[in-house]
Amino acid sequence: xxxxxxxxxxxxxxxxxxxxxxxxxxxxxxxxxxxxxxxxxxxxxxxxxxxxxxxxxxxxxxxxxxxxxxxxxxx
Numbered sequence: 001x002x003x004x005x006x007x008x009x010x011x012x013x014x015x016x017x018x019x020x021x022x023x024x025x026x027x028x029x030x031x032x033x034x035x036x037x038x039x040x041x042x043x044x045x046x047x048x049x050x051x052x053x054x055x056x057x058x059x060x061x062x063x064x065x066x067x068x069x070x071x072x073x074x075x
Contacts, residue, residue: 014041014049019057027065 018040025035041049061068 009044009046011048011050012053014044014046015051015054016057017044018049019054019061022058023061 018037021040021043022035024030037049037051037054041047
């Protein structure tokens with residue numbers, strides 16, 4: 001694939017993939033620098049994302065982390 005070509009992907013799909021990457025990065029303390037949305041878009045070779053969905057997923061997981069961890073512990 002040409003490195004200058006960006007793949008057109010559904011913005012909601014991109015938002016979900018970006019949120020997953022950001023949460024994994026932050027929750028596993030992979031780096032001292034936060035991941036930027038620009039970096040995530042470039043990494044996914046995407047051009048746009050649903051910013052509201054992205055923010056909702058990231059904040060929802062962070063706000064409910066204790067509850068989600070408790071649910072996961074059961075399995």
